[in-house]
Amino acid sequence: MHLDHTHDGPAALGADARRPDGTRRALRIGLGGPVGSGKTATVAALCRALREELSLAVVTNDIYTREDAEFLLRHAVLPPERITAVETGACPHTAIRDDISANLEAVEDLEDETGPLDLVLVESGGDNLTATFSKGLVDAQIFVIDVAGGDDIPRKGGPGVTTADLLVVNKTDLAPYVGSDLGRMAADAEAQRGGLPVVFQSLRSETGVADVAAWVRARLAAWTA
Amino acid sequence: MSRAALLVLADGRFPAGGHAHSGGAEEAVKAGRVTDAASLADFCRGRLHTTGLVSASLAAAAAAGTDPAALDAAADARTPSPALRTAARRLGRQLLRAARATWPGAELDALARRFPKGAHQPVVLGLVARAAGLGPLDAAYCAAYESVSGPATATVRLLSLDPFDATAVLARLAPELDRVADRAVEAARRVADEGVDALPAASAPLLETGAQAHAGWPVRLFAS
Ligand SMILES: Nc1nc2c(ncn2[C@@H]2O[C@H](COP(=O)(O)OP(=O)(O)OP(=O)(O)O)[C@@H](O)[C@H]2O)c(=O)[nH]1
Numbered sequence A: 001m002h003l004d005h006t007h008d009g010p011a012a013l014g015a016d017a018r019r020p021d022g023t024r025r026a027l028r029i030g031l032g033g034p035v036g037s038g039k040t041a042t043v044a045a046l047c048r049a050l051r052e053e054l055s056l057a058v059v060t061n062d063i064y065t066r067e068d069a070e071f072l073l074r075h076a077v078l079p080p081e082r083i084t085a086v087e088t089g090a091c092p093h094t095a096i097r098d099d100i101s102a103n104l105e106a107v108e109d110l111e112d113e114t115g116p117l118d119l120v121l122v123e124s125g126g127d128n129l130t131a132t133f134s135k136g137l138v139d140a141q142i143f144v145i146d147v148a149g150g151d152d153i154p155r156k157g158g159p160g161v162t163t164a165d166l167l168v169v170n171k172t173d174l175a176p177y178v179g180s181d182l183g184r185m186a187a188d189a190e191a192q193r194g195g196l197p198v199v200f201q202s203l204r205s206e207t208g209v210a211d212v213a214a215w216v217r218a219r220l221a222a223w224t225a
Numbered sequence B: 001m002s003r004a005a006l007l008v009l010a011d012g013r014f015p016a017g018g019h020a021h022s023g024g025a026e027e028a029v030k031a032g033r034v035t036d037a038a039s040l041a042d043f044c045r046g047r048l049h050t051t052g053l054v055s056a057s058l059a060a061a062a063a064a065g066t067d068p069a070a071l072d073a074a075a076d077a078r079t080p081s082p083a084l085r086t087a088a089r090r091l092g093r094q095l096l097r098a099a100r101a102t103w104p105g106a107e108l109d110a111l112a113r114r115f116p117k118g119a120h121q122p123v124v125l126g127l128v129a130r131a132a133g134l135g136p137l138d139a140a141y142c143a144a145y146e147s148v149s150g151p152a153t154a155t156v157r158l159l160s161l162d163p164f165d166a167t168a169v170l171a172r173l174a175p176e177l178d179r180v181a182d183r184a185v186e187a188a189r190r191v192a193d194e195g196v197d198a199l200p201a202a203s204a205p206l207l208e209t210g211a212q213a214h215a216g217w218p219v220r221l222f223a224s
């Protein structure tokens, strides 16, 4: 018995770039980060920014409710059949990193039922600074922190801050009120991340999610190239 | 065959989705039926001799080569709650995905083709045991153990129960697990002559009605 992956099976198993019918699957981008940092708000803004030019869908991983999925539904950022909530048994980091089977099912079902898709955004429920996505689930990950969580978070590092493909420092509009030093956050982030990109954004500002949307477009261009 | 494959398959960290399910423990905790280690032991014992025995028998029969479609129908007949059927199929599908990557083979591919949305988890488990080179008794042990280890782990999270106490509950159940696995294999052996009706149909009405109620909760930690 040979124990390597077989690619000729009836349904996809993991992260293979090709679906069983030979077509390229959607790019999968994960969004993780601490509770309340603005992951759902970023997902919603990305959907609004990209939905005219791309076919997209969202998977949410809530801790004990369907709040994130319901927020996206209520604000009608996408049609309901393009939003799926995965239940995580109180452990979002398990569902996005250690045991990704439910999330893989969700992204594949979305693609089967509403596809073809260009992009699937997978939001993790708010977790701690060590929560990262498995490479078996997503192709790239965005780690979202905010200025109100303390301007020492970039300095503290942790797998999310140091290794995410994109670090987003959100809610810059609040910096003056919480006494966060954006210059120091930027310097610490750069030191921790060795050249990986960082975006400072306020979803309350004119620019909003534009920088993150541009980064997503670039990833997508690389994926389909 | 490698006996160590049983350890891989039975490991609670085997990535097949079980972590998101409480085996009815979340509903029992909310209803006040499970409050401590002693009531967890009662809950697990009840589950072992009902759901556990049925699951172990289905798994043993599948591992012995019984037609999975007949077993899947038998599992449906023994699972009145639609919520539990859905959960069992979802877990079956997740297990099949993990197993097709870990023990690839034609039989599991055929099962995935036949049940694209999943067969009942114990049936899949039996076929996975086969693919891993294990036998009906191994499959029965896995199913019986999962029927109590899931609720025990979930209760540690739900009640902040001392994890040593929860593990001790499982250890005390070991002799009963042996007996349930033996009964399951015996029943599976009879399937060859008598068909799937020879499989046990022990049911736990509170688990069934509780699962239906749980599925309607707006806020919950576990999927079932
Ligand atoms: N001032 C300000 N508030 C923001 C910004 N982005 C998000 N928020 C608010 O922050 C709160 C939390 O945002 P969410 O998007 O729900 O955060 P989340 O990371 O998805 O939260 P969890 O999923 O619970 O971990 C909401 O009230 C948002 O409106 C921002 O750029 N500036």
Ligand SMILES: [Mg+2]
Residues within 6 Å of the ligand: A039, A040, A041, A068, A123, A125, A126
């Ligand atoms: Mg959210």
